[in-house]
Amino acid sequence: xxxxxxxxxxxxFRRFRSGELAFRAVVFFSAATVPLIMVGILWELFRNSRxxxxxxxxxxLTSSVWNPVTEQFGALSGIxxxxxxxxxxxxxxxxxxxxxxxxxxxLAPPRMSAFFGGAIELLAAVPSIIYGMWGLxxxxxxxxDHVQPFLGxxxxxxxxxxxxxxxIGMLTAGIILALMVLPYISxxxxxxxxxxxxxxxxxxxxxxxxxxxxxxxVTIRYALRGxxxxxxxxxxxxxxxxxxxxxxxxxxHRISASLFAxxxxxxxxxANEFTEASDPVYLSSLIExxxxxxLITIIFQIAAQIWLWSIKKKLAV
Amino acid sequence: MTSxxxxxxxxxxxxxFGLAVVLLASCLTLVAVGAETIHGAGATFPYPLYSQWAYKxxxxxxxxxxxxxxxxxxxxxxxxxxTVDFGASDAPLESKELDESGLIQFPMVIGGVVxxxxxxxxxxxxxxxxxxxxxxxxxxxxxxWNDPAIxxxxxxxxxxxxxxxxxxxxxxxxxxxxxxxxxxxxxxxWKQKVGADKAVSWPVGIGGKGNEGVSAYVSRIDGSIGxxxxxxxxxxxxxxxxxxxxxxxxxxxxxxxxxxxxxNADWKNAPGFYLVLxxxxxxxxxxxxxxxxxxxxxxxxxxxxxxxxxxxFDWCFKHGKQIASDLNYVPMPNNVVxxxxxxxxxxxxASGKSLWR
Numbered sequence: 001x002x003x004x005x006x007x008x009x010x011x012x013f014r015r016f017r018s019g020e021l022a023f024r025a026v027v028f029f030s031a032a033t034v035p036l037i038m039v040g041i042l043w044e045l046f047r048n049s050r051x052x053x054x055x056x057x058x059x060x061l062t063s064s065v066w067n068p069v070t071e072q073f074g075a076l077s078g079i080x081x082x083x084x085x086x087x088x089x090x091x092x093x094x095x096x097x098x099x100x101x102x103x104x105x106x107l108a109p110p111r112m113s114a115f116f117g118g119a120i121e122l123l124a125a126v127p128s129i130i131y132g133m134w135g136l137x138x139x140x141x142x143x144x145d146h147v148q149p150f151l152g153x154x155x156x157x158x159x160x161x162x163x164x165x166x167x168i169g170m171l172t173a174g175i176i177l178a179l180m181v182l183p184y185i186s187x188x189x190x191x192x193x194x195x196x197x198x199x200x201x202x203x204x205x206x207x208x209x210x211x212x213x214x215x216x217x218v219t220i221r222y223a224l225r226g227x228x229x230x231x232x233x234x235x236x237x238x239x240x241x242x243x244x245x246x247x248x249x250x251x252x253h254r255i256s257a258s259l260f261a262x263x264x265x266x267x268x269x270x271a272n273e274f275t276e277a278s279d280p281v282y283l284s285s286l287i288e289x290x291x292x293x294x295l296i297t298i299i300f301q302i303a304a305q306i307w308l309w310s311i312k313k314k315l316a317v
Numbered sequence: 318m319t320s321x322x323x324x325x326x327x328x329x330x331x332x333x334f335g336l337a338v339v340l341l342a343s344c345l346t347l348v349a350v351g352a353e354t355i356h357g358a359g360a361t362f363p364y365p366l367y368s369q370w371a372y373k374x375x376x377x378x379x380x381x382x383x384x385x386x387x388x389x390x391x392x393x394x395x396x397x398x399x400t401v402d403f404g405a406s407d408a409p410l411e412s413k414e415l416d417e418s419g420l421i422q423f424p425m426v427i428g429g430v431v432x433x434x435x436x437x438x439x440x441x442x443x444x445x446x447x448x449x450x451x452x453x454x455x456x457x458x459x460x461x462w463n464d465p466a467i468x469x470x471x472x473x474x475x476x477x478x479x480x481x482x483x484x485x486x487x488x489x490x491x492x493x494x495x496x497x498x499x500x501x502x503x504x505x506x507w508k509q510k511v512g513a514d515k516a517v518s519w520p521v522g523i524g525g526k527g528n529e530g531v532s533a534y535v536s537r538i539d540g541s542i543g544x545x546x547x548x549x550x551x552x553x554x555x556x557x558x559x560x561x562x563x564x565x566x567x568x569x570x571x572x573x574x575x576x577x578x579x580x581n582a583d584w585k586n587a588p589g590f591y592l593v594l595x596x597x598x599x600x601x602x603x604x605x606x607x608x609x610x611x612x613x614x615x616x617x618x619x620x621x622x623x624x625x626x627x628x629x630f631d632w633c634f635k636h637g638k639q640i641a642s643d644l645n646y647v648p649m650p651n652n653v654v655x656x657x658x659x660x661x662x663x664x665x666x667a668s669g670k671s672l673w674r
Contacts, residue, residue: 068489069512136533144537166482166523166538251487251524262523268487272526275361275388276489276515283390 042294049288051281060288066253066269068277073285075292077253081170081263082293085245086238088174088259089181093238094231096178097185104186105193106211106219117190124183132247135176140167140248143175148260163260166250171259173249177241181234188233192226193219225311232304239297242267266293355626358385359392359405362491362546363426363609366646367405370633373640377632380625389491389515396420396612402626404612407491408515412588419615421664423590423657424608425630427579427647429547430496431570431605433555435535436462437477440556442569445470447561448503448596448604454542455483455500456507457521462540477540484534484543487524489516495607496544499595503604544605547575548645562604563596570603575647578602584653590660608649613665620667627661627673 046053052060052073063074100120104113144167155161196219204214220227250262251272266289277283357367364386371382387395389406396404397418409422432451434444446454450466453459459466463476486493497513511517525531528549535543535555547570550557559567568574581599582592594606611630617623634657638648649657661673 065518067518068516069514069518136530141537164480164482166534168523168534246487246526247530251526252522253518264487264524272488272524273516274390276390276491278390278393 042291045287045291045294049284049291051284052288053284055281056285060285061292064253064255068273068279068282071279071281073282075266075289077255078264078266078269078289079292079296080255081249082239082265082267082296084170084259084263085173085177085249085265086235088171089177089238090231090235092175092178093181093185093234097182097189097230097234098227100182100186101189101193102215102219104190106215117187120183120186122183123179124187128180128241129243131176131180131244135172135244135248136168139176140172143167143172152260159257160259163256163258165260166262168248168250168262169258169260170249170263173245173263173265174259176244176248177238180241180244181238184237185230185234188230189223189227192223192230195226196222225308228308228311229304232300235300235304236297239293239300240267242271246271266290353379353622353625354381354383355403355622355629356383356385356401357392357403357405357611358387358395358401359612360389360407360491360609361386362407362428363405363646366426366641366644369640369644370637371629373637374629374632378628380629382629388489390489393612396614399614402613402622405609406612407607407609408494409589409591409593409608409610410612411591415589415612420612421589421615421660422610422612423660424592424649424653425611425633426609426641427575427594427606427649428491428495428609429570429575429578429594429603429606429647430492430499430544431547431550431555431557432542432544432560433532433535433550433557434542435538435556436479436540439474439476441554442557442559443471443474444558445561445567446558448499451560452500452504452507454481455485455520455522456504456510457483479540482538482541483519483522484531484538484541485519485522485524486516486531486544487526490527491515491607491609492528492544492546493517495593495595495605498593498607499605502593502596547647551645560604562600562602563598564600564602566600568601568603572642572645572647574601574603575606576650578604578606579608579647580650580652584656590657615664615666617665617667620670620672623665623667624672627665631658 056063056073060073060075061079062076063072064076064080065072065074066077067073100116104117108116144165148165148167148171151161152165200222201214201218204218209217245265246268249264249268251264251268252262253264253269254261256263270286270290273282274286277286364384367382367384371384375381384405385391385401389408392401392404392406393410395401397420405425406422410420415422432446436444446467447470450459450470453466460481462479462481468476494513494515497507497511497517500511501508501513511520523534525534525543528545531543531545532549532553532555535541535545536553545555549555550570557570559569562568577599578594578597581602582594582597584590584592590610592608594608596604597606613626634649634654641648658673662671665672
């Protein structure tokens with residue numbers, strides 16, 4: 001039985017003495033802390049939401065009642081708000097991010113590309129509470145005075161655009177989320193587009209393809225996995241974003257078909273109500289909300305991995 | 318063998334220098350810790366006042382106050398866990414809960430809630446409302462400004478045919494607690510349907526985050542009504558209403574009307590100073606008044622710290638009145654301060670001895 005490295009063998013001796021094993025151990029344990037912390041968080045969330053898990057069971061996910069006085073809580077309005085605001089953000093940000101990345105990589109001269117690229121990435125550096133305050137004091141009035149009346153007049157027959165133009169609500173929150181998520185999508189997509197082999201693109205240009213044909217047939221096919229990955233990165237941010245959403249979403253625990261209506265997201269509910277909650281069932285329900293959000297994010301990450309894997313199989317690139 | 322490598326690698330002087338720096342830094346931190354520091358945590362409402370009081374007191378005596386405004390819920394949890402010296406809560410605890418945790422509570426400063434509106438053509442202090450009408454507005458039963466119920470109280474005003482947009486608080490807060498307690502006191506319907514708490518299930522309306530969120534929404538949305546902390550209404554010059562109080566008089570929200578509500582309240586017979594100051598008797602009393610409370614443990618271990626804390630609170634009561642008024646808070650009236658200090662003398666013990674005169 002051998003304990004420790006066999007120091008007779010010179011190669012093993014070198015590995016041990018040159019710090020190879022120490023290096024590997026440090027790297028492994030550092031990497032292992034990440035899943036450990038995740039499991040720890042999941043454990044704590046379960047442990048602290050036991051009270052409300054026992055009281056409400058699965059009904060917590062299907063009820064939209066949120067009444068601290070009678071101690072009836074339900075996550076449905078939060079899940080709906082989180083989902084819809086993230087969806088609105090994705091619908092706006094993914095195409096826009098793609099187009100911006102295409103412009104920066106294919107069409108813009110190098111210096112303009114660097115300048116605009118830097119400017120877009122600055123959007124990511126703005127703290128989210130600044131987005132919230134800007135949204136509340138500048139953007140919401142703009143929405144209320146110009147955008148929402150216009151949408152109400154032209155598309156008001158749709159249930160999506162009914163209701164008084166208050167300026168705050170699901171649509172405003174979705175648009176601000178789109179602005180916050182845009183730099184992530186566009187910068188990752190830009191890097192992915194740059195990684196497309198130049199040889200393949202030039203061969204396409206060489207046989208007479210136009211910019212659009214090269215983009216559609218070559219660049220996007222190569223970059224699709226990266227683009228989907230960038231989209232899910234943005235989605236992860238949109239699902240969890242707190243302060244910007246809290247200021248402009250209107251914070252009402254009601255589900256409405258209209259984008260003009262106020263709603264609430266899970267993170268905005270937590271940000272608003274956690275500090276003042278002192279009742280055990282209330283606190284436990286809030287933590288269960290956090291658990292629900294955590295699980296939603298995990299599910300989306302798994303879905304992203306499955307989708308990416310299936311694209312790889314289909315496109316074989 | 319590695320230590321010999323280090324020895325050969327670093328010159329002797331720099332090794333001793335590093336050690337000296339570490340020793341000096343630790344000495345300095347010890348000196349800083351040595352000064353008396355009181356730790357408190359809790360309500361956000363009185364935070365600006367407590368920090369101003371602490372600053373002035375520190376200039377006089379050198380005692381430091383470290384107050385974390387994490388919210389009433391957090392303050393209650395921290396004082397129960399004995400991680401802070403005092404907790405602060407906008408909503409008082411009931412006697413049962415106080416006795417269970419061995420705490421005493423006393424009111425430190427008065428605040429209150431003012432309904433604010435934004436209606437074209439209505440100036441500050443001209444719209445008259447009473448509790449019943451206010452409750453029906455917030456229940457969604459009265460939906461237009463020119464509803465007969467509102468018009469009957471305001472015969473000389475011309476009210477527009479506009480929808481009422483209700484603005485309430487999205488976050489849990491003592492302001493909501495006071496406001497909903499008032500609505501529950503004046504409207505049986507509200508009490509049954511909604512109730513009173515730091516956060517409630519609002520029948521109608523949009524939620525703003527914090528007093529600043531509510532004021533932002535009210536100031537922008539025409540035809541809106543909301544409620545904010547008194548200091549907020551004053552400093553942001555929002556359009557306030559005139560309310561009918563318990564004695565059927567219409568009063569405006571001023572420092573005097575808040576103090577009248579507090580002075581006329583029956584503190585003596587309130588166990589643990591648990592008194593909801595809404596709808597108090599008195600011709601000048603503002604009906605939506607409340608106090609912010611401080612919680613400390615009945616049995617203290619550190620007599621010196623307890624004395625220092627009580628001296629600070631006493632200074633705030635006696636000498637901090639002007640500071641409070643400058644910041645638009647309402648200081649406790651003297652008769653209540655006397656009752657509070659009697660409580661300190663009777664109830665607080667450090668190692669079995671009463672500390673307060």
